[in-house]
Amino acid sequence: xxxxxxxxLLPLSPIPPQFLSGRHLHALFLNLVSxxxxxxxxxxxxxxxxxxxxxxxxxxxxxxxxxxxSQRHILQWEHTKVIPTGKPCWWRVSxxxxxxxxxxxxxxxxxxxxxxxxxxxxxxxxxxxxxxPQSTQPWANACSYAQLYDHAAEGDRQIDLAFCTxxxxxxxxxxxxxxxxxxxxxxxxxxxxxxxxxxxPKTLVExxxxxxxxxxxxxxxxxxxxxIGCVGVINFRIMGEVEPLVIKQINALADFALxxxxxxxxxxxxxxxxxxxxx
Numbered sequence: 001x002x003x004x005x006x007x008x009l010l011p012l013s014p015i016p017p018q019f020l021s022g023r024h025l026h027a028l029f030l031n032l033v034s035x036x037x038x039x040x041x042x043x044x045x046x047x048x049x050x051x052x053x054x055x056x057x058x059x060x061x062x063x064x065x066x067x068x069x070s071q072r073h074i075l076q077w078e079h080t081k082v083i084p085t086g087k088p089c090w091w092r093v094s095x096x097x098x099x100x101x102x103x104x105x106x107x108x109x110x111x112x113x114x115x116x117x118x119x120x121x122x123x124x125x126x127x128x129x130x131x132x133p134q135s136t137q138p139w140a141n142a143c144s145y146a147q148l149y150d151h152a153a154e155g156d157r158q159i160d161l162a163f164c165t166x167x168x169x170x171x172x173x174x175x176x177x178x179x180x181x182x183x184x185x186x187x188x189x190x191x192x193x194x195x196x197x198x199x200x201p202k203t204l205v206e207x208x209x210x211x212x213x214x215x216x217x218x219x220x221x222x223x224x225x226x227x228i229g230c231v232g233v234i235n236f237r238i239m240g241e242v243e244p245l246v247i248k249q250i251n252a253l254a255d256f257a258l259x260x261x262x263x264x265x266x267x268x269x270x271x272x273x274x275x276x277x278x279x
Contacts (some may be wrong), residue, residue, distance in 0.1 A: 002154040002259035006220025019120025022268025056092035145196035152252035187262035
């Protein structure tokens, strides 16, 4: 059962920007896991290349701004200033494996708000965890794979996807920052088939065509690397004579995007996408 969890955090001391990179947040997540299950923490650390979780960059805005137009949905993936003591932050953790959430139940149920967690030299307090839909927080949700599939629309032919952090795909030995339909939906199909137990055919992409896009490239830089990816919005349409079952399967993939992310470095905060629904 995929979960998209929002951890609300409160810094107990200033967080320097050099400790807000994807690898530092990745280390924080593994420390959280290891605190309740050392073997699971080691397993997630060593699992390559596909990991059963994704992470977001740390967000200092109270809530993400909604909208299909302009770039209001884009999240913050770089910090150039210190996050001061007492500044509320939130952090998204998604879990794709059915068993992963249950293995961490002890962590979710027994979090001590007085216990500090370390991010570089800073201490953090986890004040709450959101795991169900919130009107002010579109990233919080949970739904079984069967429910995602059963509830997917059989007649919705338009899919708006927001690329909220830089997204790129590995092709041969190099990265591609252009989110073509094949790269986007094959990434979703691969992750869906790996974790859901409900096999979907790769031929689904043959019915999908981009009809509108408002995208541009952005660079994510840390002390080790430079990552170039795409952010923005793309509208995909299902074209031609297509069976309702195929439309349903494509819509299930689009709904799944909230949890799975796409492309490279999703455990480091990249490739965060979600479907935008009409108001």
